[in-house]
């Protein structure tokens with residue numbers, strides 16, 4: 140094993156790892172989704188809740204993933220295989236519950252769900268915790284297949300922006316153009332192919348020469364573009380209304396549902412729950428400070444999310460448009476806004492390059508999970524694994540690409556799914572998104588924290604974290620806050636409130652419970668939002684996004 144881990148490629152240093160992991164975390168989630176869910180859920184009030192979720196759940200779970208990765212020096216499946224206990228009562232209990240549930244479902248003639256649950260339950264008996272790693276690899280396939288379709292749209296829109304084709308005069312025109320764009324199979328599949336090709340090319344080169352090198356180039360580019368866009372937006376007359384809309388706290392818009400949205404988004408945004416960060420962690424050397432790396436990654440991710448809103452809303456308001464919610468904001472409202480600004484084609488181009496860069500560094504982390512699994516566990520070469528699975532994901536993604544708006548182009552697949560599962564919600568694209576974001580990531584996160592907290596044990600985890608952390612883990616928290624960190628009298632090991640002990644409590648109790656509650660709520664077994672009679676959902680926001688009355692346009 141010793142020579143296996145020394146043969147493994149590693150990041151050249153702490154910065155390489157932090158930028159690569161931040162690149163994974165910073166993605167479409169930050170730039171496309173965070174601003175509009177913040178706008179919808181009470182602005183600054185939502186940001187506070189989000190920060191709380193990030194601190195209480197995001198940071199501890201991320202530290203778990205990085206620690207598991209670095210300790211085992213393996214992909215997620217290999218990591219769990221290495222640490223899987225011969226007998227785990229918790230795993231057996233979960234397996235038993237699933238087998239029972241599967242049988243009950245079969246008794247109710249829910250064949251598809253019944254067989255799936257029963258099969259998974261039996262697999263839990265056979266593979267134990269290794270299944271959590273397997274779930275991560277499968278999630279990598281699913282997420283990248285739909286993620287790269289949206290990323291493909293950014294490729295297409297970058298192209299169109301450069302060609303000056305995005306000069307829409309009003310929102311309905313932009314809407315129609317976008318609608319025509321995503322249903323055109325040549326554009327949709329072609330752009331998706333270009334994006335997957337870029338991912339393959341980078342991952343193909345390996346950890347240092349591919350992922351790290353490109354993260355070190357692309358992350359500063361991303362940051363630079365964001366700053367330029369923020370300055371541009373804020374200096375437009377009337378921009379402050381946008382800042383106010385985005386960040387002024389409105390606690391009345393904050394519901395239980397907002398809290399769950401914040402939690403779910405914290406997971407997705409930090410790339411947690413499927414072993415992407417674990418895989419990157421497996422390339423970290425023993426001299427790195429895992430606590431500080433985690434904090435840096437999380438801070439960068441959060442900063443970029445906040446900055447993304449500042450890059451968009453001021454310009455939207457300054458030009459007198461209503462901030463649309465949902466995909467419309469980025470692909471419809473913004474191009475129209477830019478068309479009303481001098482040198483619009485330039486601003487639109489750098490904006491879509493920003494989105495593309497963000498998506499690219501996330502896409503490579505998803506492909507790397509799949510690649511690492513086949514390299515470590517199946518002894519494939521990196522080149523072969525990257526190309527083969529890049530193509531497999533491209534094909535799966537093509538199904539998503541041609542079915543964003545419905546099933547018309549995939550009637551057979553639709554019939555098969557309906558026959559097995561009773562009904563399907565949304566398009567194939569939605570099915571993949573739903574499966575990954577609502578099921579696999581929360582379950583993955585739940586099991587990763589349960590595994591570290593209760594099976595592998597926080598003791599062993601903290602021993603791993605201590606390496607390279609210069610006693611950081613054992614710093615007495617109160618002394619740290621009081622500025623007495625280096626005072627010998629205030630670093631007595633008998634003090635129990637250390638960073639490590641606090642982390643242990645979060646990982647054993649708080650994260651699993653919070654994630655479980657959020658998960659049961661999304662799958663509808665626990666309805667926390669029912670009591671408040673929720674107003675009917677607003678009509679699709681795109682339609683509301685007409686230029687507002689007080690337009691400052693001449």
Ligand code: TRP
Nearest residue numbers: 164166167168407408410415501
């Ligand atoms: N975090 C990315 C975003 O915000 C998406 C992403 C990349 C991701 N890798 C992941 C999400 C792994 C979950 C798991 O867009």
